[in-house]
Amino acid sequence: MSASSLITQMINGVNQASVLLIAALGLIIIFGLMGVINMAHGELIMIGGFCAYIFSNVLHFPFAVAVVFSFLVTAVVGVLIEVLVIKRLYAKPTETILATYGISMIISEIARLKWPLAQNVNMPIPGTAKVAGISIPFYNMFVLLFAFAVLSFTIFLFKKTKFGKKVNAITQNRQMVECLGINTAKYDTLTFAYGAGLAGIAGCILAPTVGVSYQMGAAYLTNSFLTVVLGGVESMIGLAASSAIFGEGKTVLAGFSNDCMAKIMMCLVVVAIIRFKPEGLFHKERR
Numbered sequence: 625m626s627a628s629s630l631i632t633q634m635i636n637g638v639n640q641a642s643v644l645l646i647a648a649l650g651l652i653i654i655f656g657l658m659g660v661i662n663m664a665h666g667e668l669i670m671i672g673g674f675c676a677y678i679f680s681n682v683l684h685f686p687f688a689v690a691v692v693f694s695f696l697v698t699a700v701v702g703v704l705i706e707v708l709v710i711k712r713l714y715a716k717p718t719e720t721i722l723a724t725y726g727i728s729m730i731i732s733e734i735a736r737l738k739w740p741l742a743q744n745v746n747m748p749i750p751g752t753a754k755v756a757g758i759s760i761p762f763y764n765m766f767v768l769l770f771a772f773a774v775l776s777f778t779i780f781l782f783k784k785t786k787f788g789k790k791v792n793a794i795t796q797n798r799q800m801v802e803c804l805g806i807n808t809a810k811y812d813t814l815t816f817a818y819g820a821g822l823a824g825i826a827g828c829i830l831a832p833t834v835g836v837s838y839q840m841g842a843a844y845l846t847n848s849f850l851t852v853v854l855g856g857v858e859s860m861i862g863l864a865a866s867s868a869i870f871g872e873g874k875t876v877l878a879g880f881s882n883d884c885m886a887k888i889m890m891c892l893v894v895v896a897i898i899r900f901k902p903e904g905l906f907h908k909e910r911r
Contacts (some may be wrong), residue, residue: 630757633879634872639764641818641871643830646841648848648855648863649778650822655849656857657782657795658815660710664728665848666819666841668698670735672827677743680766687748687832695821696829702820706813714812735838742837767829779860781818791815814896847874850894855904862906870894 647669654662672694678691705727713720749766752759782788794801794808802808827841834840847870857868870890877886897905 625691629879630876635758635760635764637875639767639833639871640875641762641867642764642767643826644844644847644851644871645864645867646774646822646829647826647844648851648867649775649860650819650826651818651848652852652855652857652860653822654816654861655776655852656859657791658812658819659717659795660714660816661717661724662710662819663721663725663845664705664731665823666843667728667731667735668701668740668823669827669830669841669844670836670838671698671701671731672824673745673831673840673854674735674739675741675824676828676831677836678743680748681743681747691825691828694824698824698827699817699821702817703813706816707822708734710816711809711812726796732838742835744835745831747830747832750753763832770829774822775860775864778822782860786899787814788813806831808891850891853904854894857904858905859904860872862904865905 627719647665650668651662654660654665675694675697676687676690677694679685680687705724709727712719713723747763749761749763752761753765754760760865776881782791790801790806791811794806794811798808823841826844827836830840830844851866851870854870855862855864873893874883874886874890877889880890
């Protein structure tokens with residue numbers, strides 16, 4: 625592989641890492657903070673992708689509107705899942721996995737009946753920039769900046785606001801928080817909705833580059849779980865680092881071999897790291 629091809633692959637890897645960061649950010653909130661293993665996370669990504677298709681290609685709204693509605697629609701779906709199913713299954717991981725897996729199959733099959741073929745989404749920011757002979761798509765730059773903005777806002781929301789401090793208190797000692805008169809059920813619902821909304825944003829951002837289909841979220845479900853576990857299930861900074869490692873590593877390795885071998889090699893890398901650091905690259909110390 626030539627130097628220019630390697631740089632191109634690394635640039636593409638930055639884009640993959642950025643999308644993976646947004647997708648896994650929603651998962652780390654649901655899985656890391658709430659302890660819920662949500663097997664329907666991939667389908668929430670898919671719903672966000674279809675929102676991008678509907679609002680951009682069918683209704684011809686600006687892409688920014690599609691991003692907003694992708695968040696809102698998947699957040700509402702997240703509320704329905706949490707209120708109707710998850711709320712009754714907290715502290716029951718096996719039942720939660722089965723229930724959310726069933727939900728994922730239902731959503732996927734509904735999408736398959738409605739849109740059996742992949743749908744293309746218009747590129748919202750066309751064109752490329754030439755830097756030292758290397759083409760960098762403007763959309764890739766946007767995705768990187770957008771992912772950083774989403775990460776920064778999420779860290780601020782859960783670390784600096786009253787809402788975030790209450791959520792963290794609930795995760796550490798739910799009974800004590802309830803004794804203080806705080807409605808923990810409401811915060812569970814809002815937290816789950818926010819995580820689901822981020823999955824929708826990831827699907828919307830991903831849609832212009834890979835298209836939209838009922839299968840689009842499946843691969844990102846696996847990659848998101850691997851990324852969360854690698855970085856540490858409660859560390860957003862660790863998530864950013866693991867997203868960069870996984871996204872860049874998979875893309876660059878695919879350039880040397882193929883996509884299938886790249887996935888296998890990155891999974892082996894994750895397994896090896898977890899073998900020696902079972903709590904991930906970063907983990908929160910507890911007293």
